[in-house]
Amino acid sequence: MNYEASIEFAKQMDNEDPIRSYRDRFHFPQFNGDDILYFGGNSLGLMPKTSKAAVNEELDVWKKLGVTGQHDRWEAYHEHLTESTARLVGAKPSEVVVMNALTVNLHVLLVSFYQPTPKRNKIVIEKGAFPSDQYAVESQIRFHGFDPKDALIELTPREGEKCLRTDDILITLKENGDSIATILIGGVNYYTGQAFEMEKITKVGHEIGAYVGFDLAHGAGNLLLNLHDWDVDFAAWCTYKYICAGPGSPGGVFIHERHGSWDGPRFAGWWGHDKETRFNMGPNFIPITGAEGWQISNAPVLSMACLRSSMSIFDEAGMPAIRKKSEMLTGYLEFLIKTIHDKIEVITPLDPHERGNQLSLVMKENGKDIFNKLGEKGVVCDWREPDVIRIAPSPLYNSYTDIYCFFEILKSLAG
Numbered sequence: 185m186n187y188e189a190s191i192e193f194a195k196q197m198d199n200e201d202p203i204r205s206y207r208d209r210f211h212f213p214q215f216n217g218d219d220i221l222y223f224g225g226n227s228l229g230l231m232p233k234t235s236k237a238a239v240n241e242e243l244d245v246w247k248k249l250g251v252t253g254q255h256d257r258w259e260a261y262h263e264h265l266t267e268s269t270a271r272l273v274g275a276k277p278s279e280v281v282v283m284n285a286l287t288v289n290l291h292v293l294l295v296s297f298y299q300p301t302p303k304r305n306k307i308v309i310e311k312g313a314f315p316s317d318q319y320a321v322e323s324q325i326r327f328h329g330f331d332p333k334d335a336l337i338e339l340t341p342r343e344g345e346k347c348l349r350t351d352d353i354l355i356t357l358k359e360n361g362d363s364i365a366t367i368l369i370g371g372v373n374y375y376t377g378q379a380f381e382m383e384k385i386t387k388v389g390h391e392i393g394a395y396v397g398f399d400l401a402h403g404a405g406n407l408l409l410n411l412h413d414w415d416v417d418f419a420a421w422c423t424y425k426y427i428c429a430g431p432g433s434p435g436g437v438f439i440h441e442r443h444g445s446w447d448g449p450r451f452a453g454w455w456g457h458d459k460e461t462r463f464n465m466g467p468n469f470i471p472i473t474g475a476e477g478w479q480i481s482n483a484p485v486l487s488m489a490c491l492r493s494s495m496s497i498f499d500e501a502g503m504p505a506i507r508k509k510s511e512m513l514t515g516y517l518e519f520l521i522k523t524i525h526d527k528i529e530v531i532t533p534l535d536p537h538e539r540g541n542q543l544s545l546v547m548k549e550n551g552k553d554i555f556n557k558l559g560e561k562g563v564v565c566d567w568r569e570p571d572v573i574r575i576a577p578s579p580l581y582n583s584y585t586d587i588y589c590f591f592e593i594l595k596s597l598a599g
């Protein structure tokens with residue numbers, strides 16, 4: 185792609201963008217009477233214009249029907265999300281479910297997929313994982329009576345490097361072989377924006393006899409995923425970042441179909457119980473086959489209504505088109521940043537196959553100050569200590585013109 189650093193070029197790219205109209209499906213916060221430059225979709229995606237009506241519809245049912253709504257409508261509510269969720273992550277419908285929240289789901293999944301023994305008790309994560317994942321994993325290790333100092337392996341980049349090399353990851357896995365119980369890596373690291381080679385990691389993880397899972401908070405709705413074919417054991421993600429389902433929206437879970445008839449450890453609840461006999465209220469837990477068997481509580485319908493409205497946008501646009509634009513949009517951002525490169529270092533991998541839409545910019549001078557001024561000029565992005573600004577252009581609602589306008593502002597502050 186031959187990019188050009190001009191507003192005319194950006195506008196032309198927008199004119200040729202086959203999914204440009206999706207921008208109109210979202211509410212933009214306003215700044216000085218115009219759409220704000222919003223690059224915070226890796227923290228909280230913008231609100232689809234259909235979300236409010238979707239929530240109101242459920243509120244109206246509640247108002248008019250009370251508990252009758254529960255029986256007639258909400259008992260199976262999460263099932264409306266099954267097909268689209270499966271499409272989003274490359275899974276079979278029986279392999280996915282929407283429930284709880286992300287960190288809760290990590291715990292629920294680790295109850296099943298972390299079964300340490302004296303010999304095999306280690307968990308592998310990436311160093312600098314999202315803190316919640318770190319806390320979850322360490323507390324799981326302690327819960328089983330082990331010490332994270334011995335049982336936690338943190339994958340660390342080479343001296344002087346910010347990202348991990350796949351070969352180094354695979355070597356660590358092989359070296360620690362039969363002491364590793366579980367691998368749990370962020371499919372895309374939240375800080376560097378590096379996308380890991382999940383298929384290769386899964387293959388080697390299985391060769392050494394470990395369970396392999398991914399936290400896809402920054403992967404789902406961002407990358408093209410093929411969790412079933414990659415043979416991943418389990419995955420979890422949130423839906424309020426890339427998937428635009430609103431604050432605190434419920435999490436997504438993938439469990440490979442070979443674990444569908446699981447009889448190992450799991451924390452059970454009535455929503456995971458066989459649907460035909462759930463309301464017989466019997467004393468014995470009979471799990472639903474597949475990912476739904478891991479459900480514990482009944483579904484948060486109002487939040488799920490928002491999720492349904494955003495998932496229908498993903499269904500309509502389709503991940504292949506979304507990802508295609510994402511690569512070009514982020515490529516354009518990278519191209520522009522490089523023209524002011526001596527002040528800003530992109531630590532996200534430059535190969536589009538090794539990243540999603542986010543670029544992490546190390547600010548070599550006055551980073552925090554520049555970040556604050558960006559905010560004052562109507563740019564939404566975020567700051568991560570000690571010196572990183574994260575920018576995540578959404579292919580659904582950001583334009584090439586947004587990228588160019590951001591670049592002009594950044595250049596005036598840092599160039």
Ligand SMILES: *Cc1c(COP(=O)(O)O)cnc(C)c1O
Pocket residue numbers: 285286287288314316317370374399401402422
């Ligand atoms: C955003 C994020 C979380 C947040 O967890 P919640 O349980 O949804 O609050 C956890 N892990 C990763 C990798 C994230 O990016």
